Amino acid sequence: MSNTKGEEPFIRPLIKVETEEPVNRDRDSSDVAISQRTTTPVTSIPRRSVDSIASLGSVATTTTAAGNHRFTFSMDSKSGSQNYSPLGNNSIYEVIMNTRYKHWLQTPTNIDITPVILSKNELAENWNDSVTSYVNSIQDDAETFVNRSDIRNINRIEEMKLYQVTDDSDQDGSKRKYADEELSIINEENDAISQVPSFYFDKSFSLDNERIFRKVIEGIDLRLNKLSEIKSTNQQDSEASKIQQEAPYTELKDKLSDYLDIVETSLVSELSKASPQFFYALSEVDHIQQKVSDTVSDLDKLNITLKDDKRKDISEKIKHLKTIFKRKNIEKLEQGLLQVKLVLEKVEVCKSYYNKDEYDDSLGMIKSIDSLIRGNNDNDENVAEWTKHWPYQLVDLKSVPALIETREFLTNMKIEVGGKLAIQLSDILLGDVRSHYETIDVGKTLERLQNGFDTKTNYTELNPELQESIKEIIAKLYKCEELASGFNLYQNKSLTECKNIIKEYLPSGRNATDSMPVSTAPSSASLTGNQKDSSPIGDTSLTDIKQSTTGGNAPKLSTLIREQMPMEFQNMIVEIFTRCSEAIRVLFQHQKILLDVALNVIDADGGENRASENQHNMITQLDIRAGINEIIGVIQLRMGKILAVRKEITSTLRYDHFLQLYAITVLFIQECEAQSGEFLTKYLSDSLASQIKHCISCRDTKNTRTIQKKIELENWQPFIVNPSFQKDVNEIVSCVDIDPIAWTNLLHLSANDKENVKPETTSKIQGDAGIDTAQSGNRKSVVVGDNTFVASDSLLTAITLIRELLILSINLPSIYLSYFEKLCFNLLKCFNTYTIGTVTMPGRPMKSFGKNLSIMAETLDCLAEFVGIVQRFYQRVSDTTRDFVPYDPSNYASLLKQYHSSTERIYAANAPPPPT
Numbered sequence: 001m002s003n004t005k006g007e008e009p010f011i012r013p014l015i016k017v018e019t020e021e022p023v024n025r026d027r028d029s030s031d032v033a034i035s036q037r038t039t040t041p042v043t044s045i046p047r048r049s050v051d052s053i054a055s056l057g058s059v060a061t062t063t064t065a066a067g068n069h070r071f072t073f074s075m076d077s078k079s080g081s082q083n084y085s086p087l088g089n090n091s092i093y094e095v096i097m098n099t100r101y102k103h104w105l106q107t108p109t110n111i112d113i114t115p116v117i118l119s120k121n122e123l124a125e126n127w128n129d130s131v132t133s134y135v136n137s138i139q140d141d142a143e144t145f146v147n148r149s150d151i152r153n154i155n156r157i158e159e160m161k162l163y164q165v166t167d168d169s170d171q172d173g174s175k176r177k178y179a180d181e182e183l184s185i186i187n188e189e190n191d192a193i194s195q196v197p198s199f200y201f202d203k204s205f206s207l208d209n210e211r212i213f214r215k216v217i218e219g220i221d222l223r224l225n226k227l228s229e230i231k232s233t234n235q236q237d238s239e240a241s242k243i244q245q246e247a248p249y250t251e252l253k254d255k256l257s258d259y260l261d262i263v264e265t266s267l268v269s270e271l272s273k274a275s276p277q278f279f280y281a282l283s284e285v286d287h288i289q290q291k292v293s294d295t296v297s298d299l300d301k302l303n304i305t306l307k308d309d310k311r312k313d314i315s316e317k318i319k320h321l322k323t324i325f326k327r328k329n330i331e332k333l334e335q336g337l338l339q340v341k342l343v344l345e346k347v348e349v350c351k352s353y354y355n356k357d358e359y360d361d362s363l364g365m366i367k368s369i370d371s372l373i374r375g376n377n378d379n380d381e382n383v384a385e386w387t388k389h390w391p392y393q394l395v396d397l398k399s400v401p402a403l404i405e406t407r408e409f410l411t412n413m414k415i416e417v418g419g420k421l422a423i424q425l426s427d428i429l430l431g432d433v434r435s436h437y438e439t440i441d442v443g444k445t446l447e448r449l450q451n452g453f454d455t456k457t458n459y460t461e462l463n464p465e466l467q468e469s470i471k472e473i474i475a476k477l478y479k480c481e482e483l484a485s486g487f488n489l490y491q492n493k494s495l496t497e498c499k500n501i502i503k504e505y506l507p508s509g510r511n512a513t514d515s516m517p518v519s520t521a522p523s524s525a526s527l528t529g530n531q532k533d534s535s536p537i538g539d540t541s542l543t544d545i546k547q548s549t550t551g552g553n554a555p556k557l558s559t560l561i562r563e564q565m566p567m568e569f570q571n572m573i574v575e576i577f578t579r580c581s582e583a584i585r586v587l588f589q590h591q592k593i594l595l596d597v598a599l600n601v602i603d604a605d606g607g608e609n610r611a612s613e614n615q616h617n618m619i620t621q622l623d624i625r626a627g628i629n630e631i632i633g634v635i636q637l638r639m640g641k642i643l644a645v646r647k648e649i650t651s652t653l654r655y656d657h658f659l660q661l662y663a664i665t666v667l668f669i670q671e672c673e674a675q676s677g678e679f680l681t682k683y684l685s686d687s688l689a690s691q692i693k694h695c696i697s698c699r700d701t702k703n704t705r706t707i708q709k710k711i712e713l714e715n716w717q718p719f720i721v722n723p724s725f726q727k728d729v730n731e732i733v734s735c736v737d738i739d740p741i742a743w744t745n746l747l748h749l750s751a752n753d754k755e756n757v758k759p760e761t762t763s764k765i766q767g768d769a770g771i772d773t774a775q776s777g778n779r780k781s782v783v784v785g786d787n788t789f790v791a792s793d794s795l796l797t798a799i800t801l802i803r804e805l806l807i808l809s810i811n812l813p814s815i816y817l818s819y820f821e822k823l824c825f826n827l828l829k830c831f832n833t834y835t836i837g838t839v840t841m842p843g844r845p846m847k848s849f850g851k852n853l854s855i856m857a858e859t860l861d862c863l864a865e866f867v868g869i870v871q872r873f874y875q876r877v878s879d880t881t882r883d884f885v886p887y888d889p890s891n892y893a894s895l896l897k898q899y900h901s902s903t904e905r906i907y908a909a910n911a912p913p914p915p916t
Contacts, residue, residue: 192262200259220255222248336395340403342386343372347406350413359417363479366410366417373397373407418482422489425473429490429590430497432466437501437582445578446749449667467593474594475601483598484621490594491627498583498631502638505575507560561645566657569646573639573661574749577668580635587628588675598622625676632672633681639668640687650691651698655804656746658695659811662688663747692812696819703801703827710794711834716852716859718780719791725799726783732803733785735810736872743807782862784869789862790855798831802866806873817877817884824870825887829895831863836902839909857906864899867892 085094094100096113124130199205199215207213346369353362368382375394377383387394397403477483564572599622643650643665650658665688673679731740782791782799789795802824809820839851874886 193266196259196262216256217252220248220252222252332392332395335390335392336397338390339372339375339387339394340397340400343369343397343403343406346372346386347410350410354413354417359421359476362413362417363476366414367479369410373403414480415482418477418480418485419489421473421477421480422482422486425470425477425486426490426493428466428470428473430493432463432590433494433497433583433586436586437579440579440582442574442578443750445582446574446664446667449578449581449671450748463589463593467597470593471597471601474597478598478601478605487594487598487622487624488627490590491624491630494583494587494627495631495634498580498635499638501579501583502576502635502642505572505579506557506642507564507572558645561642562649564646566649566653570657570661570664573643574664576639577664581668581671584628584632584635584672584675587631588625591624591628594624595622629676629678629680632676636669636672636681636684639665640684643684643687643691647691647694651695652702653695655808659746659808660749662692662812663749667749692816693819696816696823699805700823700826703823704830706801707794707798707827707831708834710797711831711838714792714794716792716855718855719793719796721779721782721791721796723779725796726779728803729782729784729799732799732806732866732869735806736869736876739810743810746807747811784862784865787862787865789865790858792855792859794831794835795859795862798827798863799866801827802870806870809874809877814877814881814884817874817881821870821874821887824874825891825895828863828867828870829898832860832895832899832902835860836905839906853906853909857903860899860903860906864896864903867896867899 084099085091085097087093197215199212205212207216346365350362350365350369353359353365364382368380371377371380371383372386372394373396375396377387377394383394398407474483474486477486561569650661653661665684669685669688731742734740735743780791781788782795783789805820805824805827809817812820835856839853839856871887871889871892874884878884878886
């Protein structure tokens, strides 16, 4: 390149690099050299003249252009402490490795190091060919750039240009002369740069390295290994010695300063070569920016012109679209009005179906009208047929105020249809219930209750005919969303039907139960499970049955119940319990049938109606088991109150009548528990337990009064014993080892027991006056085991009472054993006390009473045998009963001692006088 400031061409100096030993002139070595030069200026070193430097060109470059790099002996030194990072303070290493604040930052997160999101480039299919062609097109320029970036290649190019200029200017002497001068300057610079040893340009140049340091001070003796000379007294010799010691250091500084000047001169020369290119590039950038600004201005003008042209076209098209939308909206409005009109027309058709009792067509029309109002014509064939020629989608009319009354009318019509269908379903099912409990054989029902099942009849088999008869009704109820309500209606009617069973068999004035007042039941009557004291049973509750009346002058129902004969009352209880148990059994069959049919209908529907709000929880409401359990609780509650009315009368019943009343009540409780699978209410069982306790309490007083009156009226004469009575005595003797079959069979009920309870074959006690014993036969003794005793009327009465207590002990629950043992013990004790008391008075001998003391003694001896029998009986029972503890044997021993003492006194008083 030629210098534009001069008249003659200016040939740039070349930097000659030795090929035998290449010099590494990277940035680090240059910076080190320059920094050494700038930080340690030496003025004593001779430098080149100004003229020699000015010939290289006018470039404002100084030694400070290399920056503030300082010469250091350690290349690994870093700023700050290396305790946290080998790279210095606030380095990436310190952040990533978390070496300083470990207590708050565990690992770097996206907030600390934001992830780089790379853009997704979409490459064309021929990208490879395009890249290849582009690389080929710039290959020459790339090689040129690389050659120009390398100082060695630049030197060679400049040499070639120099020779070319020299050859081309042979005809012009001035050009050749100028080239010679420039070539000489370049050669001179190359010779100068070659004087710098090559190891200064190595990347690994470091004075810390001993070998490099020796190369730097090669040929110069710094006298590092010699001791300091002794200080001379002569001042002149001391100064001479000091100058001699500093001479090597001065020589080394001069050599290094010379090397620095050579490198600096070379750098200035190279920078002068690149300056014109740099300014040319800056001028090109300004030119390009001006063109870009002009182009943007032209584009803005073009954009404004296009907007003005398009604005008119767009406004016209918008007007056209608004007109189209307006017409379509008018058409949709007309179709919406037609849709409303069609709804009103179909409602009238639905009314006509309903008035004709055509419930299927009415329900179908209600469903279609509802779909029409909702604007849904996809799932309804009728709506699709009605609107098949309509151009637009149907509109949702639920929010239209004019149709609110119509929608309410359709809802009420659906409810009315569902109510009539529910009544039909209830009538069919209740008819099936009545056909079962009204036509039953009471004897077979009693047999089933006692045996648990009937081998000839399958009571768990579902009725397929009944299933088919109610399937269609249940499907209709499901369509009108009244299935759960229909089942609830059936539960309520079933409760009323079971109440009617009880009213049917109550004594005259049985309708009085409809007006019985409501009062709080005792605590023992609290319902368990799903039952509550507030359950709907108050309309016919018997909580205060003694005060209930039928109105007018009719007798009270409680009075009518108390006036019934024992046999009549027992027949009534058997009829009610057997028929109610049959009705409950059928109700549980219906529960299974209804649940099965309803679920099949829902599955067959495919869930079309499940989306409705009323059907969301319907499946959980289809099981009527809770309603049946409520019916059981109501029946038990009412029957417990009926039994409570005759509490006083029941306590005076004959023991076999009482056991039969207990048996039928227990059978009904067990049947209810077996059918429902849970114990629903304690009221009936508590009422029965109360009857038993009251009976035990009254029997103690009754037995004492009976024994006392018998002994007062006793003449102590031999009494005829019926053969059946001796059989009863034998059963008492055998009960010490086993329970007699005749005793345990008393809890077995049959149809004959319902019609007429078998009379007792032995003498019985009726009231306080006693009874007359049959005078058939001629035997007047009682055999107890191996002993025979003369019978008396009081003895037979006592044995009969003991037998009744033992029978009750066997058949009633074991929790009452202690009470019955006490009754037996008291009876035997009272008999001995009252008997001996009738013949012993102060100051009066026994013979003066006019009684047959021998028969009295026989009676006491016989009852003494029964003391041991009673003791052994309860001892045997206690071995098989967990919670029963019999009387202490000392009590029986004391009682037996009293009997022996009484008989000894009687025998002593009746003994003949000694011979004189």
